Amino acid sequence: MSKVRILAGTRKGAFILTADGTRKDWAISGPHFAGWEMYHLKGSPADPNRIYASQCSGWFGQTMQRSDDGGQTWNPIGNKFLYDGVPGTHQSFDGTPHPWEFKRVWHLEPSLTDPDSVYAGVEDAALFHSSDAGATWTELAGLRTHGTGPAWQPGAGGMCLHSIILDPSDPKRIYIAISAAGAFRSDDGGVNWKPINRGLYSKYIPDPTAEVGHCVHHIAMHPARPGTLFMQKHWDVMRSNDAGDNWTKISGNLPTDFGFVIDIHAHQPETVYVVPIKSDSEHFPIDGQLKVFRSRSGGNEWEPLTKGLPQSNCYVNVLRDAMAVDSLDECGVYFGTTGGQLYASADAGDSWQAIVHDLPPLLSVEVQTLA
Amino acid sequence: MSQAAEIRVELPAHLRTLARVDHEVRIAVPCPVTTAAILNAIEAEYPMLQGAIRDHGTLQRRPFIRFFACGVDLSHDPVEAELPAAVASGAEPFIVLGAIAGG
Numbered sequence: 001m002s003k004v005r006i007l008a009g010t011r012k013g014a015f016i017l018t019a020d021g022t023r024k025d026w027a028i029s030g031p032h033f034a035g036w037e038m039y040h041l042k043g044s045p046a047d048p049n050r051i052y053a054s055q056c057s058g059w060f061g062q063t064m065q066r067s068d069d070g071g072q073t074w075n076p077i078g079n080k081f082l083y084d085g086v087p088g089t090h091q092s093f094d095g096t097p098h099p100w101e102f103k104r105v106w107h108l109e110p111s112l113t114d115p116d117s118v119y120a121g122v123e124d125a126a127l128f129h130s131s132d133a134g135a136t137w138t139e140l141a142g143l144r145t146h147g148t149g150p151a152w153q154p155g156a157g158g159m160c161l162h163s164i165i166l167d168p169s170d171p172k173r174i175y176i177a178i179s180a181a182g183a184f185r186s187d188d189g190g191v192n193w194k195p196i197n198r199g200l201y202s203k204y205i206p207d208p209t210a211e212v213g214h215c216v217h218h219i220a221m222h223p224a225r226p227g228t229l230f231m232q233k234h235w236d237v238m239r240s241n242d243a244g245d246n247w248t249k250i251s252g253n254l255p256t257d258f259g260f261v262i263d264i265h266a267h268q269p270e271t272v273y274v275v276p277i278k279s280d281s282e283h284f285p286i287d288g289q290l291k292v293f294r295s296r297s298g299g300n301e302w303e304p305l306t307k308g309l310p311q312s313n314c315y316v317n318v319l320r321d322a323m324a325v326d327s328l329d330e331c332g333v334y335f336g337t338t339g340g341q342l343y344a345s346a347d348a349g350d351s352w353q354a355i356v357h358d359l360p361p362l363l364s365v366e367v368q369t370l371a
Numbered sequence: 372m373s374q375a376a377e378i379r380v381e382l383p384a385h386l387r388t389l390a391r392v393d394h395e396v397r398i399a400v401p402c403p404v405t406t407a408a409i410l411n412a413i414e415a416e417y418p419m420l421q422g423a424i425r426d427h428g429t430l431q432r433r434p435f436i437r438f439f440a441c442g443v444d445l446s447h448d449p450v451e452a453e454l455p456a457a458v459a460s461g462a463e464p465f466i467v468l469g470a471i472a473g474g
Contacts, residue, residue: 057385058435059385059433059435059436059470059472060424060433060436060469061422061423061426061433063389063419079421079422080421080427082427
């Protein structure tokens with residue numbers, strides 16, 4: 001019988017939750033790396049027992065961990081993230097040039113085919129790759145040095161590279177997104193990059209349609225439709241049908257189109273989930289009512305999903321990497337909140353339950369569907 | 372040929388967990404015993420601590436790390452300065468700790 005394993009990163013450690021295919025009873029282990037900020041954990045699609053984890057601390061910096069047995073035991077791996085060559089500068093908050101400085105790893109994306117190959121998105125924004133299971137890391141410097149880098153500036157959460165998408169139909173194609181620079185694509189395995197932000201409109205930057213400077217919060221792609229991308233921007237939910245070359249707003253009837261997460265049903269490439277957040281100055285649901293919104297038409301028409309979610313006095317946030325889906329026949333959807341609740345739906349979002357509700361603030365949620 | 376001294380080093384809880392050691396470690400450090408020599412020896416013995424006490428690239432002490440010994444804060448002293456004889460003899464530990472920060 002299939003199993004589901006959730007990898008939850010929190011401000012104070014990592015937690016691993018497992019259940020059988022019914023997804024009713026969950027076993028919880030953790031905290032792993034107690035007291036550390038666990039920005040992201042993700043398993044290798046090619047070897048689900050191999051899990052990479054980003055562990056960091058304001059005191060002790062960045063540590064990386066790897067498990068080869070599904071999260072039962074862990075070993076430190078390489079944590080040396082050195083920018084290629086002379087790093088140069090990007091924009092600081094006040095517009096002055098600021099040298100690139102490594103701070104932490106926000107997102108890990110293991111290769112779809114090779115368990116020893118993994119990408120890391122870091123702050124200050126850059127993309128690193130390891131081909132030796134995390135022992136050593138090399139920057140794919142073409143992203144940072146392709147020309148627009150000096151104009152990038154941090155969002156409120158830092159200048160982080162938070163989204164990495166590998167195209168299953170084209171091993172050379174990689175998408176990434178940076179707050180607050182925008183989305184970028186490489187068609188040659190990460191050597192050369194170009195901004196893919198045409199159609200984005202951001203009124204908080206001097207030129208709302210600029211090539212870079214957009215605060216993209218997250219992007220998602222369904223593996224069966226690798227040319228179709230969905231984006232939750234600072235404001236606006238967006239869609240591209242041409243691998244990011246052009247974007248169209250699909251916020252439609254959402255009550256607010258500010259938010260952080262966006263994800264896609266495992267078996268229905270046009271079924272999309274977001275969690276609208278009131279505004280950029282009030283990072284919580286409207287009226288204290290936590291609602292997931294689902295579109296079954298690829299955007300524009302959205303329905304609120306509330307069964308099992310708190311509909312009063314709820315003032316949590318759902319951060320950009322804190323939603324995931326499983327690939328069981330009835331798609332499971334999961335998200336974690338800054339209030340420490342981890343919600344799961346075993347029926348594609350129709351109903352929800354908090355499978356744990358007093359964790360530290362959730363930074364990331366990933367799900368593995370195990371045979 | 373330089374002699375080696377056996378130095379006692381106290382690490383903060385998180386780094387002990389990371390290095391999988393107990394409260395205090397003993398480590399051979401070439402003389403003269405300096406902060407840099409101790410950190411070099413610690414990182415060689417426990418490579419998982421590389422980057423956790425000082426920056427990989429600059430080798431500067433991480434901002435929220437402090438070095439104490441013999442009741443003195445050595446954090447701002449030159450890392451090549453010779454440490455007190457009591458540290459070199461092993462009578463007193465060299466203490467690495469996390470600064471009070473974070474509220």
